[in-house]
Amino acid sequence: MDYPIWDVAMGGGVLMAWVAVTHVIVSHFAIGGGLIIVVTETLAVKRSDPELRELARRSSLVLILVSTVFGAISGVGIWVVAGLISPGAIAALIHNYVWGWAIEWVFFVLEIVAALVYYTTWDKISKGAHLMVGWLYFIGAYFSLVVINGIISFMLTPGGWLNSHAFWDGFFNPTYWPSVVLRTGICILMAVAFMLWSAFKAEADRRSEVVRYLGWWFVGGVVLSYAGYRWWEAALPDTVKALFLGEAPTLASLAATRSFTLWSLTLGLGVTVLALLLAPRLARGLTAVVLMVGAFGFFGGYERLREGTRKPFLIHSHIFSNGLLVSQIDQINNEGLAAHSGWVATGDPAPEAFGRRIFAAQCSSCHTLDGYQSIREVLPTVSDMELVAADDPPGSGAVHYRTQCSACHGEIGYEEMAEMLPSLDEIREDPEFIRELNLGMITMTMIELKEMGAELTAFDRGTTFDMRQLARPYMPPFVGTDEEAEALAVYLASLDSAVAGHAAGGGE
Amino acid sequence: MNTELIPALDAAGLPGPPWLFHFLLVFTFFLHLIFMNLTLGGTLMAFVAHLRGGRRLTDPNTVFAKRLMGVNTYAISLAITTGVAPLLFVQVLYQQYFYSGTILLGWIWFNMLVLLMIGYYAAYLHKKFRGPWLGVSAVTFFGIAMTHVAVHLIHVQPGKWAQFDTSALSVLGDPTYWPRLLHFVLAAITFAALVAAWWAVRRARAGDDIELNTTIAKTAWRWSLWSTVLIMVDGFILLGVLPKPVLLGVMRGGLAILGPLTISILFGVGLLMMLARVSNPVEKPGLVSGTLAALTLTIAVMTVTRHQVRVLYLEPATSQFQASVVPQWGNFILFAVLLVLGLATVFWMVRRVLTSPAEGDEAA
Numbered sequence: 001m002d003y004p005i006w007d008v009a010m011g012g013g014v015l016m017a018w019v020a021v022t023h024v025i026v027s028h029f030a031i032g033g034g035l036i037i038v039v040t041e042t043l044a045v046k047r048s049d050p051e052l053r054e055l056a057r058r059s060s061l062v063l064i065l066v067s068t069v070f071g072a073i074s075g076v077g078i079w080v081v082a083g084l085i086s087p088g089a090i091a092a093l094i095h096n097y098v099w100g101w102a103i104e105w106v107f108f109v110l111e112i113v114a115a116l117v118y119y120t121t122w123d124k125i126s127k128g129a130h131l132m133v134g135w136l137y138f139i140g141a142y143f144s145l146v147v148i149n150g151i152i153s154f155m156l157t158p159g160g161w162l163n164s165h166a167f168w169d170g171f172f173n174p175t176y177w178p179s180v181v182l183r184t185g186i187c188i189l190m191a192v193a194f195m196l197w198s199a200f201k202a203e204a205d206r207r208s209e210v211v212r213y214l215g216w217w218f219v220g221g222v223v224l225s226y227a228g229y230r231w232w233e234a235a236l237p238d239t240v241k242a243l244f245l246g247e248a249p250t251l252a253s254l255a256a257t258r259s260f261t262l263w264s265l266t267l268g269l270g271v272t273v274l275a276l277l278l279a280p281r282l283a284r285g286l287t288a289v290v291l292m293v294g295a296f297g298f299f300g301g302y303e304r305l306r307e308g309t310r311k312p313f314l315i316h317s318h319i320f321s322n323g324l325l326v327s328q329i330d331q332i333n334n335e336g337l338a339a340h341s342g343w344v345a346t347g348d349p350a351p352e353a354f355g356r357r358i359f360a361a362q363c364s365s366c367h368t369l370d371g372y373q374s375i376r377e378v379l380p381t382v383s384d385m386e387l388v389a390a391d392d393p394p395g396s397g398a399v400h401y402r403t404q405c406s407a408c409h410g411e412i413g414y415e416e417m418a419e420m421l422p423s424l425d426e427i428r429e430d431p432e433f434i435r436e437l438n439l440g441m442i443t444m445t446m447i448e449l450k451e452m453g454a455e456l457t458a459f460d461r462g463t464t465f466d467m468r469q470l471a472r473p474y475m476p477p478f479v480g481t482d483e484e485a486e487a488l489a490v491y492l493a494s495l496d497s498a499v500a501g502h503a504a505g506g507g508e
Numbered sequence: 509m510n511t512e513l514i515p516a517l518d519a520a521g522l523p524g525p526p527w528l529f530h531f532l533l534v535f536t537f538f539l540h541l542i543f544m545n546l547t548l549g550g551t552l553m554a555f556v557a558h559l560r561g562g563r564r565l566t567d568p569n570t571v572f573a574k575r576l577m578g579v580n581t582y583a584i585s586l587a588i589t590t591g592v593a594p595l596l597f598v599q600v601l602y603q604q605y606f607y608s609g610t611i612l613l614g615w616i617w618f619n620m621l622v623l624l625m626i627g628y629y630a631a632y633l634h635k636k637f638r639g640p641w642l643g644v645s646a647v648t649f650f651g652i653a654m655t656h657v658a659v660h661l662i663h664v665q666p667g668k669w670a671q672f673d674t675s676a677l678s679v680l681g682d683p684t685y686w687p688r689l690l691h692f693v694l695a696a697i698t699f700a701a702l703v704a705a706w707w708a709v710r711r712a713r714a715g716d717d718i719e720l721n722t723t724i725a726k727t728a729w730r731w732s733l734w735s736t737v738l739i740m741v742d743g744f745i746l747l748g749v750l751p752k753p754v755l756l757g758v759m760r761g762g763l764a765i766l767g768p769l770t771i772s773i774l775f776g777v778g779l780l781m782m783l784a785r786v787s788n789p790v791e792k793p794g795l796v797s798g799t800l801a802a803l804t805l806t807i808a809v810m811t812v813t814r815h816q817v818r819v820l821y822l823e824p825a826t827s828q829f830q831a832s833v834v835p836q837w838g839n840f841i842l843f844a845v846l847l848v849l850g851l852a853t854v855f856w857m858v859r860r861v862l863t864s865p866a867e868g869d870e871a872a
Binding site: 070074077090107130131345 | 511512513514515516518519520521522523524532581582585586588589590591592593595596597599600603606607608610611612614617618620621624625628629632669670673836839840842843846847850851853854857858860861864865866867870871872
């Protein structure tokens with residue numbers, strides 16, 4: 001929170017999602033592809049099968065183009081974006097796990113060199129030497145996953161690390177092994193989804209056989225993925241499970257994501273059994289597309305669950321995604337955010353401008369003004385009041401109240417609120433009064449968010465926090481002095497007048 | 509120095525002594541420079557040679573360009589791969605400055621990835637279709653060099669962050685920006701040209717298309733010679749425009765700082781003499797190999813000097829922070845062992861590949 005802020009209109013989280021999603025798809029394909037291609041070539045050599053050899057050869061071009069180019073660059077891209085949007089958080093991760101990343105880099109070097117050699121030496125070196133390169137490629141690629149998985153899974157389930165802060169306690173965390181199995185399955189799914197396109201180019205008399213061959217790989221990938229996924233769920237702490245599992249999950253959207261995830265895998269399995277195993281002659285481009293949708297859906301769903309259940313932390317129960325350490329909460333509340341960050345302290349001292357800088361430091365890693373997780377959309381506005389009070393057409397006021405207001409006023413029903421509200425004419429006559437009212441509501445929310453910090457610091461730091469106990473389980477607390485909370489409230493309240501055509505708040 | 513805008517050190521501390529990370533940063537950056545030089549210098553020269561060769565496929569310039577881009581099939585990938593490690597270690601040592609520098613550049617820093625992607629795929633497209641793609645590659649790689657110099661100069665000058673926050677592009681007006689950029693670009697050209705000359709000499713000496721390879725070797729040699737002349741001039745300009753406290757730091761740095769700098773300058777002069785006394789490198793294969801080895805060594809020493817200059821730039825800021833050290837020796841040893849095993853595996857693999865040529869049914 002003490003770094004300068006990179007203001008991204010679309011939202012840093014969205015940018016990160018784009019870079020990360022494309023990277024994980026490609027990188028998992030690169031690993032699974034490495035396995036299937038080299039096994040296929042081994043079979044081709046043993047059986048003197050030219051069609052399998054061609055499948056391996058054609059697929060290796062895609063492998064080289066996406067793995068060594070796009071995979072490598074987008075992998076660096078994740079660091080670049082993380083450093084831009086969550087510098088404090090990524091610094092914490094790197095200082096704990098630099099040797100993990102350094103080890104992964106060693107395997108990455110082996111992977112990339114082997115990939116380049118593998119692709120460029122078809123028809124030029126002996127079969128044995130070429131197979132050796134292929135297997136080394138797979139070993140390099142797979143072990144880079146085995147290492148990086150320790151860091152990724154640590155972020156959600158740091159386990160014993162919270163107590164000991166010991167490298168290996170975090171690395172071999174509760175979801176480490178389930179994730180290894182799950183990601184191994186995903187690698188195979190990704191690879192088959194891509195390699196089918198190469199299989200379709202096989203000679204007509206062998207095409208069905210080659211397609212069926214990949215079909216069996218996909219089934220194996222589904223089995224591993226499903227087993228790994230269920231193991232992963234079982235290994236999650238109960239407090240995390242409760243967010244999306246059970247009869248009354250805390251986060252309904254994540255529960256829906258879980259259903260989507262498993263149905264996507266079912267779709268992939270169904271298409272594989274029908275179109276790749278039972279009737280491979282029917283397999284066409286559309287089949288590959290549907291299979292890709294299923295595989296990507298499952299993978300994307302799982303990643304969404306992993307990220308969603310980790311919110312609002314970067315490392316669960318240790319550091320929030322805006323870079324705030326749990327251990328810093330009391331200190332910043334006492335000293336103020338301005339004492340902690342020169343970027344907040346420096347500039348116009350007027351409350352609105354000061355609040356804007358506090359918003360940038362504390363909130364902008366998740367919220368944009370008008371894009372993803374728009375802060376303006378969740379703030380109370382004069383127009384909200386008008387719509388609720390007008391109730392025109394009848395019933396629309398209740399709907400608007402439910403969507404815009406009930407998140408904070410859950411204990412008050414629409415009818416009750418309508419009675420308390422001024423009339424539509426009164427609101428239009430004196431909108432400033434409503435803005436004052438809204439400012440009060442926002443200030444109250446800030447205080448509530450600040451009090452959440454006290455609850456967080458009361459948790460046992462050596463265990464995974466039960467975020468369900470908090471009023472807003474997926475938000476970091478507000479940290480800072482009461483004056484800073486008020487300044488932030490003034491800035492947020494001013495966003496309504498900015499829409500109304502008054503002096504626009506900065507930060508846009 | 510006003511440290512108000514500098515973020516706090518990470519609470520976790522350094523997972524090893526600072527000297528270890530300084531060493532790893534410099535060492536891995538040197539590895540990165542080798543392949544980065546081939547990529548940047550090779551692509552820029554290939555672009556010029558490609559233009560000079562026109563549509564004549566057998567023109568030595570066209571072959572020269574093709575050969576340079578052939579090397580780049582590997583060099584671009586390896587430049588990225590070897591770039592990961594210094595990117596990691598710079599974040600460990602200089603997180604407060606490096607992240608701030610990249611954030612102040614914002615989209616420009618992010619777009620480096622886009623440029624890299626475009627440049628890389630353009631290099632592949634050039635091989636397949638020729639056309640304008642080589643120019644695209646050259647421009648994007650030059651853009652990446654500009655970005656890196658910008659982020660370097662911003663991150664080492666926290667006293668100017670408020671100014672860069674207002675306009676990140678004002679870094680282009682930094683007196684050291686253009687000499688520093690030129691220094692890197694010229695060094696890249698010199699290195700890539702010498703590698704190309706060395707390769708052409710080897711092939712000519714082996715009796716492979718002697719006339720063509722001699723022409724290519726001479727062309728590449730001339731590129732090396734003139735870019736080295738310019739580097740020497742530019743190097744002294746760069747030294748002269750360094751901020752006064754940094755320059756004084758260099759001058760008063762004793763053997764530790766003046767030693768590497770002096771060696772670099774002497775090596776530069778030596779390189780010039782070696783390059784100038786040969787007009788046909790094919791006749792002096794030993795000298796060509798020696799020149800390439802000397803240049804590689806010069807780059808290694810200059811990498812140390814570059815790092816020392818960074819330390820001097822940042823000294824007023826870093827002296828006000830004391831990083832705690834929480835060493836993870838076991839993990840470091842594991843990394844070191846795996847690094848040795850990994851590199852040994854790579855060498856073994858390459859060796860096995862080079863000694864296993866095959867054709868026809870015997871080939872993979």
